[in-house]
Amino acid sequence: MKLDSEHLEILAMIVEKGGLTEGAEALGKSQPSVSRTMALLEDRIGAPLFEPGKRPLRPTELGENLARIGARIHAMNGEASRLVQNYRKGHAGRLRIAGTPIFMDGVVSTFIADFQTRQPEVQIAQSYGYLDQLTTNLRNGALDMAIVPLHPSMAPSDMTFIPLLPGRNVIACRAGHPLMRRGAITLADIEPYPWIAPPPDSPLYRDLQRALKSIGKEDFRVSFSGGTLASIISVLARSDSLTVLPYSVVFLSRRTAGLEALSLKIEHPDRQLGMLTYDDASPPPALRPFALFLQDEFRQLEARIQHEGQVTRRRG
Template identity: 70%
Template sequence: MKLDSDHLEILAVIVEKGGLTEGAEALGKSQPSVSRTIAFLQDRVGMPLFEPGRRPLRPTELGQSLARIGAQIRSLNQEASQLLTRYRAGHAGRLRIGGTPIFMDGVISTMVADFQAHEPDVQIDQSYGYLDELLTQLRNGALDLAIAPLSPSMTPKDMEFTPVLAGRNVVACRASHPLIRRGAITMDDIRPYQWISPPENSPLYLDLQLALRSIGQENFRVNFSGGSLASILSVLVGSDSLTVLPYSVVFMSRKTMGIDALPVKIEHPARRLGIIRPKDRSGPPSAAQFASFLTSELARLQARMDHEQQVTRRRG
C-alpha cells in the first residue's frame, strides 16, 4: 500500500500541534481541508489514527508511528528546499577548477581555503594544467573555470577572461642570501650563482629565459630543474641558488618560507593572471560565487603589493 507523503506530513504537524485547527494554522491551510486529508488517510489505512472522543487529539499507536515517519519526511523536504536555495545562490555544490601549478600552489590555494571557510558546503575539485590543456578542459566541460596567466589580447573568442593580477616576475632567493643586503646589484654579483629552473614546458621557464636575457645573462647554470613549487622553494631556502618567480608567489610565501626578491629589474611577460570561463556555459552557481570572491581577493593582494612597492621606492 502506497501512502501519500504529503498526507503523512500533515498528520505529523497535527500530532505535533495537538489539534486540527492548530495544525492547519501551522501549515497555512484551512481546517476543513486538513480534516478531509486526515479522513482520506484514515480510510486509506483502514484503521483509526486518533483515539475517538479525546480532546486534545491523541493519536493511536499507528497514528503516532505514521506521524513520526511524516515528521522525518517533512524534515527531509525542508532540508532539500534549503539545499536548493543554497545551491541556486552559489553557497553549495561541486566546483571544478584548474590552474597553472605555481600560481595555484603559491597564491590561489590560500584563497580557496578562505573561500571554503565562508562557504563550507561548496566542494572544490582542483587540478593542474597549462593554458592549452586548461582551455581544452573548459571546452569539453571537464572544468567550470580556470585560473591562469594570459595576455588579454590573446583571449580565445569562445572564452571570457577576467584579468585580476599584473604579470610581474622577480629574481627570488632565500631571505638570508648574501646579495640581499647589497645596494646596487651588478651582473658580476649575480654571475657566480646557480639557478633553479621551472619545468621546461611551463610559461615560467620562458619567463626565466626572458628575464635573464633582459639583464644580459645569456648563459646560466642550472643546479635544479622541474619539480613542484614546494620543491623549488625547499631548494631555494636551503641554498644560495636564484630563480625567477611571480612576485605574487614570493609576496605570499616570504614570511612562511623565508624567501625574498632581489632588487634587480627584469623584463616582465605581457600576461596577467586571471579567471577564464567559457562564454556559452555559466557552470554551477558556485562558479560565479567563487569567481567573485577570487576577483576581490586578488584585487586586494594587488593593492597590498602596490603599496609595498611605493613604500620601498620612498625608502630608496
C-alpha cells in the same frame, strides 16, 4: 501498501500542534481540507489515527508512530529545499578549477581556502595545466574555470578572460642569501650562483630565459629543474640558488617559506593572471560568487603589493 508522504507530514503537524485547526494553520491549509486528508489516510490504513471523543486531540499508538515518520519526512523535505536554495544561490555545489601550478599553489590555493571558510558547502576540485590543455578542458566541460597568465588579446574568441593581476616577475632567493646583504646588485654579483628552472613547458620557464636575457645573462647554470613550487621553495631554502618567480608568489610566501626578491630589475611578462571561462558553458551557480571573491581578493593583494612598494621607495 504505499502511503502518501504528504499525508504523513500533515498528520505530524496535527499531532505536534495538538489539533486539526492548529495543524491546518501551521500548514497554511483550511481545517476542512486537513480533516478530509486525515479521513483519506484512515481509510487507506483501515484504522483510526486519533482516539475518539478525546479533547485535546490524542493520537492512537499507530497514529503517533506514523506521525513520527511524518516528522522525519518533513525534516528531510526541509533539508532538500535548503540544499536546492543554497545551490541556486551559489552557496553549495562543486566547482572544477584548474591553472598553472606555480600560481595555483603559490597564490590561488590560499584564496580557495579563504573562500571555503565562508562557503563550506562548496566543494572545489583543483587541478593543474597550461593554456592548451586548459582551453580543451573548458570546451569539453571538464572544467568550470581556468586561472592562467595570458595577454587579454590572446584569449580564445569563444572564451571570456577577466584579468586579476598584472604580470610581474622577480629574481627570488632565500631570506638569508648572501646577495640580500648587498645594496645595489649587478649582473656580476649574480654570476656565481646556480639557477632553479621551472618546468620547461611552463610560461615561467620562458620568462626565466627572457628575464635573464634582458639583463645580459643568456647562459646560466641550472642546478635543479622541473619541480613543483613546494620543491622549488625547499631547494631555495637550503641553497644559494636563484630562480624567477611571480612577485605575488614571493610576496605571499615570505613569512611561511622565507622567500625574498632581489633588488635587480628584470623584464616583466606582457600578460596578466586572470580567469578564463567558456562562453557556451552552463556554469554551476557557485562559480559567480567564487569569481567575485577572487576578484576582490586579488584587488586587495595588488593594493598590498603597491603599498609595500611605496613604503620601500620612501625608505630608500
